[in-house]
Structure formats: structure tokens, C-alpha cells
Amino acid sequence: MSKRSIVPFGPQHPVLPEPIHLDLALEDEKVVEAIPSIGFVHRGLEKLVEKKDFNEYVYVAERICGICSFMHGMGYCESVENIMEVEIPPRAKYLRTIWCEMSRIHSHLLWLGLLADAFGFESLFMETWRMREKVLDMFEYSTGGRVIFSVNKIGGQRKDMDNDMIREFLSVFADMERDLKELVKTFLNNSAVNSRLRDVGFLTKQQAFDLGAVGPFMRSSGISRDTRKLGYAAYPFLDFEPITSDVGDCYARTDVRIREIFQSIDLIRQAAAKIPNGEVSVPVKGFPQGEYFMRVEQPRGEAIYYVKANGTKFLDRVRVRTPTFANLPGMLETMKGCQLADVPILILTIDPCISCTER
Amino acid sequence: MSLLTFAKIELHNLFSKPATRPYPEQPREYPPRTRGHIENDVDACVFCGLCSKKCPTGAIQVNRGEKSWSIQRFSCIQCGCCVESCPKKCLSMHQSYTEPAQRKTIDTVCQTPVENQNAS
Ligand code: SF4
Ligand code: SF4
Numbered sequence: 001m002s003k004r005s006i007v008p009f010g011p012q013h014p015v016l017p018e019p020i021h022l023d024l025a026l027e028d029e030k031v032v033e034a035i036p037s038i039g040f041v042h043r044g045l046e047k048l049v050e051k052k053d054f055n056e057y058v059y060v061a062e063r064i065c066g067i068c069s070f071m072h073g074m075g076y077c078e079s080v081e082n083i084m085e086v087e088i089p090p091r092a093k094y095l096r097t098i099w100c101e102m103s104r105i106h107s108h109l110l111w112l113g114l115l116a117d118a119f120g121f122e123s124l125f126m127e128t129w130r131m132r133e134k135v136l137d138m139f140e141y142s143t144g145g146r147v148i149f150s151v152n153k154i155g156g157q158r159k160d161m162d163n164d165m166i167r168e169f170l171s172v173f174a175d176m177e178r179d180l181k182e183l184v185k186t187f188l189n190n191s192a193v194n195s196r197l198r199d200v201g202f203l204t205k206q207q208a209f210d211l212g213a214v215g216p217f218m219r220s221s222g223i224s225r226d227t228r229k230l231g232y233a234a235y236p237f238l239d240f241e242p243i244t245s246d247v248g249d250c251y252a253r254t255d256v257r258i259r260e261i262f263q264s265i266d267l268i269r270q271a272a273a274k275i276p277n278g279e280v281s282v283p284v285k286g287f288p289q290g291e292y293f294m295r296v297e298q299p300r301g302e303a304i305y306y307v308k309a310n311g312t313k314f315l316d317r318v319r320v321r322t323p324t325f326a327n328l329p330g331m332l333e334t335m336k337g338c339q340l341a342d343v344p345i346l347i348l349t350i351d352p353c354i355s356c357t358e359r
Numbered sequence: 360m361s362l363l364t365f366a367k368i369e370l371h372n373l374f375s376k377p378a379t380r381p382y383p384e385q386p387r388e389y390p391p392r393t394r395g396h397i398e399n400d401v402d403a404c405v406f407c408g409l410c411s412k413k414c415p416t417g418a419i420q421v422n423r424g425e426k427s428w429s430i431q432r433f434s435c436i437q438c439g440c441c442v443e444s445c446p447k448k449c450l451s452m453h454q455s456y457t458e459p460a461q462r463k464t465i466d467t468v469c470q471t472p473v474e475n476q477n478a479s
Contacts, residue, residue, distance in 0.1 A: 056415035059438055127368060130378055137390075144392035144452075150438045158439070159392070186365045 002027040007340065011040050015118050015344035018354035022347075026340060034335045034343075036328060042358045046318055053313040054080055054288060058152055064320060065356035066147050067110065068298045070103045072356075073152035075296040076318070078232055079307040080154050083288040092156035094275040096233040098166070099143070099151070101264040101271070106135040107299035108257045108264075111351045112187065115254065118348050119196045124186055131176060131183070138169050156281025166272045173265050184258045188251075197251040201334035201346045204248055213330035214323045215301020216260060217350050219244045220252040227297040238270045253349045287313050298323055300351045322356040389454035394437040396457045399428050401468040403449035410441035410450060420465075429467040432457045 005026050011019035019040035025033040048060050061076035062069045074096050081088060113128035136146045142161050143149040151159045161169075187193060203213065208221035218225065219242055226242035228235045243259045245252040288309035296303045301323030308316040327350040334346050380387070389395065406426055411419040418434040419441060421427075435457075442450045 052415065059415050059436060123369060124365070127372075133378075140393060141390045142392070144390075144394040144439075145437070148436070150394070150436075158443075182364065182368060190365070 002030075004032075009034075009343060013344070015114075015348060016352065016354075018352070020347075020352065020354050022343075024335075024340065024343065029340050031335050031338050031340060031343065034332045036332065038328075038354065038357060040358070041355055043355075045359045046320065049315045049318050054309065054315050055154060055313075057315065057318065058154065059150065061318070061320075062148055062150065062152070064322070064359055065353055067107045067353060068103055068300070068303075068356070069148050070099050070152070071296055071298045071303070072320070073149070074100065074233070075294055075303060075305045075320075076307070077152045077154050078296075079292045079294040079305045080288055080309070081284075082292045082294065083290045083307060083309055084154070084284060084286070086155055086282060086284055088156045089279045089282060090234070090276045091160070091278045092280045093234040094271050095157050095161060095280060096152075097235060097238070097271045098161070098268050098275075099139075099149070100233060101267045102135055102139060104264045104299045105261050106132050106139075107351075108261045109135065111257060111299075111348070112254070115345070115348055116187075116193075118344050119193065121186075121193065124183075124193075127183055131179060134172055134176060138172060141165070142169075153281065155284040156279070158281065160280045163275075163277075166275065170269060170272055173268060177262065177265050180261065187254055187258060194251065196342075196345060197254055198249060200250045200342050201338055201349060202248050203330055203334050205246075207333055208248070208330060211329040211333055212326050213301075214326045215298070215351075216243075216253060216256045217301060217327050217330060220256040221248040222246040227295045227302045230295060232294070232296065234271060234274075237274060238267055240267055240270075250345055250349045257351075287311055288315070300324060300353060301327060303356075320356075320359060322353065322359070324350065324352045324354065324357045327352075328357075391454070393454045394439060394452055395454045396432060396437070396452070397430060397435060397441065398451050398453050399430075399468055400449040400451070401428055401470055403447050404428055404470070405447055407446060409444050409446060413440045413444040415440060425469065427467055427469040429465050431463065431465050433460075433463045 007024045007026055009022040009024050010016065011021040021037045023035040024031050045060055045064060049057060052060055058073050058077060062073040064072045109128050109132035113125045116124035116128060139149065140146045142165060143151045143159060151157050203221045205222040208218045208223055222244055224242045224244045240263060243256055243263055245256050289311035291308040294305045303323055304321040306319040310316045331347065331350045335343060338346060406421050406423040408421040411421045415438060416434045416436055418431045420429045439452055442452050
């Protein structure tokens with residue numbers, strides 16, 4: 001009979017800069033169960049609706065997460081705009097789409113770098129992050145910020161990207177695409193990398209469905225669902241299909257995310273070709289009254305915003321359900337039966353963001 | 360084969376310029392839109408207080424009687440709302456970031472001589 005033991009994992013662990021704690025029940029080296037505990041960095045941002053009025057709350061929403069800060073701000077703004085029945089100008093919709101996809105590219109590159117770091121391939125990590133740096137530079141060039149952009153407002157965008165700037169970005173993306181093709185060969189074909197990723201942490205299509213997984217984690221188990229298809233920002237005018245894989249292991253998740261980077265570059269190209277000229281915001285008068293439920297596809301998966309307004313400048317409630325929270329049950333399922341040494345990689349493959357899970 | 364693919368990238372890096380800058384010999388050049396810190400051209404200010412009302416973090420205080428304008432730089436989130444709302448356009452966003460400091464300070468500018476108060 002094998003020996004059973006409990007190994008605590010986290011809340012501080014070299015593979016994760018953020019705190020999540022797992023109690024791993026082991027039989028020898030094999031994980032039989034993982035019990036999570038979260039709540040180490042709860043910041044009470046949802047409570048701030050009582051102090052910040054609905055316009056100021058955009059800045060709070062942006063600060064839910066440093067990686068998808070643009071999409072958090074946008075999701076909140078679109079929810080309030082829908083309550084107030086404000087139609088934003090078409091150029092603002094396209095700008096939102098371009099910035100969203102830039103966020104996705106930088107988030108996926110960041111994740112690829114962390115993955116390379118987790119299996120000890122330091123130069124691959126540096127190379128990936130160097131590429132991500134270019135996206136951050138473009139963000140700084142267009143919005144003035146590298147992490148928090150402050151360009152969303154209720155009624156549109158606060159800054160415009162002129163057409164020359166967009167053309168310049170496109171040429172940077174073309175270079176990046178070429179370099180990335182070289183780089184991903186190592187992620188997908190290198191035998192050392194493959195030995196850590198292939199046949200590890202399976203999640204079947206049925207399990208992904210039953211456990212409510214979202215985003216690339218779900219799509220790499222064969223479910224073709226993408227909330228961008230629901231048609232917020234300018235996505236209804238762009239042509240794309242969700243990227244999926246039927247395998248459902250760590251390698252499939254890496255593969256799906258890599259293909260999503262190329263898809264995002266393509267979406268930016270499409271948006272740049274179609275972006276109309278004109279205003280980027282409309283004036284918004286009055287206070288919101290009513291409620292709205294909105295789904296946004298963030299790099300890590302589907303985020304949900306629920307906003308309830310009462311006709312005054314302070315909102316009744318803002319609720320955010322972030323993708324990592326939805327992916328935790330799936331992650332625990334993939335751990336059953338894996339080796340202890342694979343646990344860090346398995347946690348990484350859901351691309352966890354604990355600060356947005358706890359808000 | 361894949362090892363050789365990455366070797367190509369590594370060799371290229373070995374013989375190309377470093378990706379980093381020799382700071383502080385070569386200071387950073389900020390892009391024109393960088394949101395660094397707020398400056399007030401106080402001679403044009405009419406002390407209407409609009410910037411202070413619009414500021415989401417309450418970082419600005421305006422004293423109309425003393426004709427003084429103060430900013431808590433360590434509370435400011437560089438959102439630029441005050442710059443947008445100022446009717447006299449005397450507020451502007453400068454590119455360089457707020458200077459590091461050991462204590463949180465309140466910078467005050469008056470239409471009479473400029474002074475700097477320290478508050479903990
Ligand atoms: S809004 Fe402009 S003019 Fe009014 S107090 Fe502020 S800086 Fe001065
Ligand atoms: S930039 Fe924003 S936070 Fe800073 S002083 Fe102006 S309004 Fe306040």
C-alpha cells in the first residue's frame with residue numbers, strides 16, 4: 001500500500017507571483033486530490049461602488065487586474081452604456097477591439113514566457129518577454145500607460161489612435177509575427193519542452209463542459225465557444241472562428257494560445273482595414289437606471305460583469321466573475337492522478353490570475 | 360532540428376545590440392503621450408476648483424482664498440481627468456514620472472511665492 005501524505009503548495013511559490021494555496025493529497029508521488037484555498041489578496045474593489053460614482057468606477061474596474069486592465073474597464077463601460085442606451089461612435093468600437101487584441105497578445109506572450117520559465121528554459125522566457133515588450137511600448141505610445149491605460153470612459157474612448165499610428169503598429173506586428181513563427185517552433189517541436197507538456201493534465205470535453213471551464217482552457221478540450229462571437233465592441237464586423245484543439249492536455253493549451261496570438265494579429269489587421277474616421281466619444285448625460293449583464297472574452301477566458309444602477313450617481317452593485325475563478329474546478333480535476341512535479345505546470349496552463357479572482 | 364532553430368535566435372542575440380539601455384547614462388525618452396505627472400501653470404489658474412471635483416482620487420485641493428493649488432502626487436493615478444476638465448487649460452500632463460521620495464509630500468503652488476510642504 002502506498003503512503004499517503006499532504007503537501008502544502010503555496011501561497012508563495014516560485015512558479016506563481018500571486019498567492020494561491022493548494023493542499024495536495026499524495027500517494028507516493030501521485031496527486032490524488034487537491035484542495036484549494038483562496039482569499040489571500042482580497043481588496044474589496046466591488047464595495048467601492050459606494051464611494052466612487054459610476055464615472056469614477058471605470059478607474060477602479062481597470063485596476064481589478066494589471067494584465068487585462070483594458071478589458072475590465074471596457075466591460076464595465078459597455079455594461080453602463082447598455083443600461084443608459086448610449087450608442088458609442090463606430091471608431092471607438094474599433095479602437096476598443098484593437099486595444100483588446102493587443103491586450104490578448106501581450107497576455108499570451110507573458111504566459112508563454114512564464115511557462116518557459118516554469119520548465120527552466122530561461123532564454124526562451126527572455127525571448128518571449130522581449131517580444132511582449134514591443135506590445136507594451138505600443139500601448140505606451142497610444143495610451144500613455146504600460147499597464148493601466150485610462151482610455152476607456154462611458155460614452156467612448158478618451159484617446160484616439162490616428163491612422164498613421166495604426167499603420168506603424170501594423171508594421172511592428174508584421175515583424176513580430178515573423179519572429180514569433182521562429183520562436184513557437186521551439187515551444188511546439190522541442191523534445192525537452194514536449195516532454196513536460198504532452199500527455200499531462202488531460203481535461204475531456206465533457207469535464208470541461210460540466211466544470212464550467214472558460215477560455216483557451218475550455219477550447220483546448222474541444223469546446224468551440226468564444227464570447228467575442230456575442231458581438232461587443234467591433235467584433236461583429238470581423239471575421240474569425242474560435243480556435244480549438246481536441247486533445248485537452250497541456251500541449252494543446254499551449255498550442256491554442258499560440259494560435260490565438262496569430263489570430264489576434266489578424267483581427268487587428270482586419271480592424272485597421274475597416275476602422276472608420278470620426279469621433280471617438282459621445283457626451284453622456286444623466287444617471288443610469290436598470291441592470292445589465294455582460295460577457296467579455298478576456299485572454300484567460302470569459303469574464304462576467306453585472307451592473308445594477310438606481311438612477312443616482314452611485315451604483316447599487318457591480319459584480320465581476322473572472323475567468324480564473326471559473327477555471328479552478330477544471331484545474332483541480334486535471335491534477336487528479338498527475339505527478340507532483342507536474343503541478344506547477346498544470347496550475348500555469350489555466351493561466352491563473354489570482355488578483356482578479358479575488359478582486 | 361528544433362535545437363538548431365533556437366540556436367539561430369541565440370546566435371543572432373549574441374551578435375546584436377543589447378535589448379536594454381545603459382541607464383542612468385542614457386536616460387529614457389518617453390513617448391509623447393506618457394502620463395507622467397501633473398503640472399499647473401498657476402499664473403493662468405482661476406482657482407475654480409473643477410479639477411479637484413473631477414479628480415477620482417481626491418488628490419487635488421484648491422484654496423480660492425489663499426490662491427493656492429496643491430496636489431498629493433502619491434495619490435494621483437495619472438488619469439488625466441483634471442487636465443480635461445480645466446477650463447483655463449493651465450493643467451498639463453508631463454512625460455517624466457513623479458520623482459521617488461521617502462515620504463508622501465503635498466506639492467503646493469501659489470500665485471504668490473512657491474512653497475513646498477512636507478506631510479507624512
Ligand atoms: S480647473 Fe484649472 S483653473 Fe480651475 S482650479 Fe483647477 S487648475 Fe485652476
Ligand atoms: S491625473 Fe487624475 S488622479 Fe491625478 S490629479 Fe488629475 S484627476 Fe486626480
